[in-house]
Amino acid sequence: MKVLIADAINEKGIENLKEVAEVVVNTSITPEELADTIHEYNGIIVRSRTKLTADIIKKADNLQIIARAGVGVDNIDLDAATEKGIMVVNSPESTSVTVAEHTMGLILSMARKISIADKSVKEGKWEKKQFMGVELRNKTLGVIGMGRIGSQVVNRCKAFGMDAMAYDPYLPEEVAKQMGVDLTDLDTVLKNSDFITIHVPLTPETKHSVSYEQFDLMKDTAYIVNCSRGGVIDEEALYDALVNDKIGGAALDVYEEEPPATDSKLFELDNIVLTPHIAASTKEAQRDAAIIVADEIIDLAKGNNPKNVLNMPRIDKTTYQELAPYMGLCEKLGSFISQAVNGKIKEIEIVYSGELAEIDNLEILTRTVIQGAVNPFLSSPVNAVNAALVAKERGISITEGRKDNAKGYESLIKVIAKSETDTFSAEGTHLHEARILKVNGYWVDVIPEGHMFIAKYEDVPGSIGKIGTKLGEHNVNIGIMQVGRDEKGGRAIMVLTLDKEIPKDVIKEIQALDNVYEAIGLEL
Template sequence: MAPRVLVSDKLSPTAVQIFRDYGVAVDYLPDLGNDKEKLHNVIGHYDGLAIRSATKVTEKLLAAAKNLKVIGRAGIGIDNVDLPAASRRGVIVMNTPFGNSITTAEHAIALLFAVAREIPEANASTKAGKWEKNRFMGVEITGKILGVIGCGNIGAIVASRGIGLKMHVIAYDPFLSEARAQKLGVQKVELDDLLARADFITLHTPLTDKTRNILDAGAFAKMKKGVRIVNCARGGLIVEKDLVAGLQSGHVAGAAIDVFEVEPPAADNPLFALENVICTPHLGAATSEAQENVALQVAEQMADYLLNGAVSNAINMPAITAEEAPRLKPFVKLAEVLGAFVGQSTEEDIREAEILFDGSTAAMNTSALVSAALAGLIRPQMPDVNMVSAPVVVKERGIVVSEIKRDKSGVFDGYIKLTVRTSKRTRSIAGTCFADGKPRFIQIKGINLDAEVGRHMLYITNSDTPGIIGTIGSICGRHGVNIANFALGRSAPGSDAIAMLYLDARIGDSVLEELRAVDGIRHARSLGFEVESDI
């Protein structure tokens, strides 16, 4: 059955057609995002939800979205999506961070000029029949210091434009490396330094707990007198009442605001009464080119994921390109079954998980493989967990996850080894994929073997003594348990040994009890593995 997508906000007809061209069933109901009750009633029928800013994806809505796999936001901001709730429920959240970058950056530069030369007020005055040349005495931007808060994709474009305008650009961004700053031609500084030095400050950071109210009364007090502010990012970055106070006192010479704490803002918003403030109605991404670009991009991303497993521009999931998805898929399944083996074999609380990538696997998209291993590890206790929600669950449980990559060290071109530590023991298992793409166990507890992974398996640890293999076969035969594959391994003659049996059906508890009663068998456990990957 074809996946179903609901478009609950206004989206380009071309984007809706892209879903259909991919073979995705799509319902275009652009006003549904404003009707919470109706949206709640129908969301359970859909695999994907395409939105802009009108639809609010709350925890309550997600609870009703039983089949939802992906949310696509046509635009960069995801303030209207409860990301933690989506992650816990295993729903991928995608945005389109590059489709409106140029448009937003250009609007910021336009506002920069407008606030520097008081263009809107001068325009209104002139159209009113006045000729107030002396009233509108602006400032040049050439040679001035432009402070960019948030130097990601859009911020970097604004910085580039600022440099082109012969401004000195300084940037505050905790994630900006010195090498990247040098390449952009900007000086990386701390926030307080930026506030103290900048003549113009422009914001281009997402709204998070750390950036909310980043410009408050304390921040304005640190700025030089006569500073001008531009905000085309998110309204919650600036405390509006503190900005109003700064503008009224003259400490802040002007501000150009495209986004507000509450949108649309109230008609009596104090900013509207100030002549040295320019306001636009969230126009940063509002060009025909940008609106079309983000709509087409989100449709392609969602369809590619639902049909091919490709993950791009996801906020809560490692990226997987369409090209690497076919090659990665067998190893995602391998990582998942390695985690599932340990998860089904461990009763104690897990404290640490170490994932080793050896040889060719080290060059793969290991972020996706780690997520798959964690999903397999946690799923025995939480059946609904998947690659999206697993990292969140693991973090909430305080499990320390580490990743190691190394060059080829053995006979296999590449393999993955998972080691898990609890308060009582350490468990480890390694596996690889052969040319047929099927996952295989190649080492358990340091003992080498070659075991094909099947839906129903029997895991036995025993002493290496004559007759045990025959006894295992006899017990299975007596109970009508058919063995598809029997893999063996031992640490040394007469020492510890392991048997992994691939069975046609799940083995019953009575058979397990009989096996455990055999002299020399230390442990017998039934294991189950999903044979179809959910990537």
């Protein structure tokens, strides 16, 4: 096996790899050189410098594995690698402890005013009374997102004698209890926590999910930390909360714009700690990343399955070509039903009909549905390979069925999400593009993309008009409208695509309208 090290990694990873492979280190290789020589290698290790584009991957006729020594894979064309049959792996666990420790450092810096006290002493001052701090002991930690990093932060805060509560839509109650965490809703976390730490991805759902309304819920002594993604906290709202003493303080390692503008108003404040996106930057994390990806390649060389595969399992080219048009549909269906169902998902049922039902192995499509269903709510990206495992860890059962009758279409895919209190279904097909044909049993015909809105209402005169008027009042324009009903005067459903995201307060206003019994905003 011949492996190219295209970006600098820790020497320990290279040493380990040499036990099973011929290793070529060329950390200054150009895109042109890589394109000319990529066919010579069975494996390649990159960080962020080297870009593995579709054009380069097409020439990688002997490549079996691409290893990213880190978390993000924006520099790798996953679709091209999948179609070529090349596994892509990364090292997500390498930074979990590192980021958790940085989070703890920021918590302690806020609690004891370490950074501003340091600055004061270096300026020749001795202002002891100004730097009165608070203990962590007997305080409540609130965690938004209980993935690898969130759970590590909880473990460390427990050692300081803190209590912990968390908001995570997919964490099972029993798992939370084992961690010693009270699982609750977001508002309860915000209202009752003394220190709040965020560990979620930046998605349309999480963008500015901590804004003016959320700061108003917090204690005026509360501290908040963000080491996840810039944009989860609305920085204008954060500035307002800090300058008006609505909260005790904040700490950021990530920002809406990186680097922040030199005239950022946050720089004026003493009750905020700022670091330059370094939460994952330690020697140990870089060493561990190199060892982890080397071990992945070693496993492959020995005939074992790598653990952190980011793209889909290998399938033959003919089957891939048959299923490829439906993969986008499956991800959209999963995301659609997970955002629309009320409560925490307990079960996902997938039913394939028509020509798809005749294909022996539909595991790729099932995993892609799950990927779409859980990705909006998790801090670590879920992929078609690890989707089933993630669902199992979150207490979600998956069932798969098949039917001959596709109701006049070549193939149909129906996805049903069940929670303790609700059931929501969507049914779709691929007709030149992904289309949803049925929602909760009502016939509609919509393209699942962009800003969407669902309203369930009584089919009486004026209901549709009131909803449209309310959207117009808030300058939200309707692109496409589809309505379905079971019978005249009965219950009906409206599915809209909108020109912009519908604000949460507008959804609440529509929900309050006469004859409307549910309103849901979605981002696909």
